[in-house]
Amino acid sequence: MTTAFTKQTIIPITELEQSAFCQTDGNLRTKTLEEEFSAGVRWQKVPTRYLKLTPEEISEGIAFARNEIGEKAVLLGHHYQRDDVIEYADFTGDSYKLSKMAAAAKDAKWIIFCGVHFMAETADILTSPDQNVLLPNMAAGCSMADMAKPTDLLDCWDELESVLGTTERVIPITYMNSAAAIKAHCGKNGGLVCTSSNADKAFDWALERGDKILFLPDQHLGRNTGIAVGIPADDMAVWNPHLPMGGLSEAEIKRVTVLLWQGHCSVHTRFTVAQIDAARERNRETNIIVHPECTQEVVAAADMFGSTEFILQTVATAPAGSSWGIGTEISMVRRLAANNPDKDIFCLDPVVCPCSTMYRIHPAYLLWVLEGIMSGLAINRIEVEPETRRNALIALERMLEVAG
Numbered sequence: 001m002t003t004a005f006t007k008q009t010i011i012p013i014t015e016l017e018q019s020a021f022c023q024t025d026g027n028l029r030t031k032t033l034e035e036e037f038s039a040g041v042r043w044q045k046v047p048t049r050y051l052k053l054t055p056e057e058i059s060e061g062i063a064f065a066r067n068e069i070g071e072k073a074v075l076l077g078h079h080y081q082r083d084d085v086i087e088y089a090d091f092t093g094d095s096y097k098l099s100k101m102a103a104a105a106k107d108a109k110w111i112i113f114c115g116v117h118f119m120a121e122t123a124d125i126l127t128s129p130d131q132n133v134l135l136p137n138m139a140a141g142c143s144m145a146d147m148a149k150p151t152d153l154l155d156c157w158d159e160l161e162s163v164l165g166t167t168e169r170v171i172p173i174t175y176m177n178s179a180a181a182i183k184a185h186c187g188k189n190g191g192l193v194c195t196s197s198n199a200d201k202a203f204d205w206a207l208e209r210g211d212k213i214l215f216l217p218d219q220h221l222g223r224n225t226g227i228a229v230g231i232p233a234d235d236m237a238v239w240n241p242h243l244p245m246g247g248l249s250e251a252e253i254k255r256v257t258v259l260l261w262q263g264h265c266s267v268h269t270r271f272t273v274a275q276i277d278a279a280r281e282r283n284r285e286t287n288i289i290v291h292p293e294c295t296q297e298v299v300a301a302a303d304m305f306g307s308t309e310f311i312l313q314t315v316a317t318a319p320a321g322s323s324w325g326i327g328t329e330i331s332m333v334r335r336l337a338a339n340n341p342d343k344d345i346f347c348l349d350p351v352v353c354p355c356s357t358m359y360r361i362h363p364a365y366l367l368w369v370l371e372g373i374m375s376g377l378a379i380n381r382i383e384v385e386p387e388t389r390r391n392a393l394i395a396l397e398r399m400l401e402v403a404g
Ligand code: SF4
Pocket: 080, 116, 141, 142, 143, 144, 145, 177, 265, 266, 267, 268, 329, 355, 356, 357, 358
């Protein structure tokens, strides 16, 4: 008799909130926190005095605090942050670049990470225990990272062991966009972390050491990478963490080379082949460049694909007059367009839809943590517990060895 059970499917709040800021008028102007809360979002509570501050008052407060705190604080801003946050950043980059920046900021007592939770965790793992990594809004998670729960991964690992007899030849790889506990599992079990710029090297590394890859949490990055390194699509299968045995038969689990965790990015899966066709119809000379978190069909239809930094560098160094249809987060695309007025740069998605979790870093939260520092308070400090930190560091260091 089989025990029929289906784990409860919980759609991350961040995924539900994604549509709250999608709009057609294209206006991403920062409003007071009180006004932004009226969209029905569930963000971290802040002292009431921050709710009504105007963007101008917030800006003055941030400039004053930064001046008072000086070089003891380093402010890191992810490319998907709003302009009103990026303007205060000492360094901007994608998650990989910023994690290296955090590791290099040895003299900073305070590292303020304007990004999402897994990035601040990574920064904490890569910095020394006497440095403080702060995330301005603790609700700034990542819906994709939330799709890989550590307990579900442990269940998956047990199930793989029961089917395969051992997990010794299964190499777990996790995308940077995952909780520290997921990274720790990879470190402890002979695996590693990767980013969208080095996932191909991580796959090659893994297949030199094992027969099978378990890739978390983004099925699309995993599939696109697998295809890029020569693994046929039917040699990969999706592991659904809400079903027993991932929804796969024993034969399938044994047969495939890559098991792809059923996770996705709610921002990058909005892009479609129809949008690419429409862009090419408008201008046959348009270059289409997309992020590998997009679906395989979109990546296959694009002219090129790559990490956030790759997109940024490719478009920024392209000849004047060139046209670029981009499949990545809107805040970055708009900034790229503003900084390169000699090129035609546009987002493939006509609906303006920022990453809702990145968007949670409203400048008022930034002011709150800066004023905390001035009072000697570490508001929203991210601290990964020691054993998780140790094992996650192993997985991160392997990535740095493999990818440089
Ligand atoms: S863009 Fe996607 S993967 Fe990146 S933080 Fe937002 S939800 Fe997560």
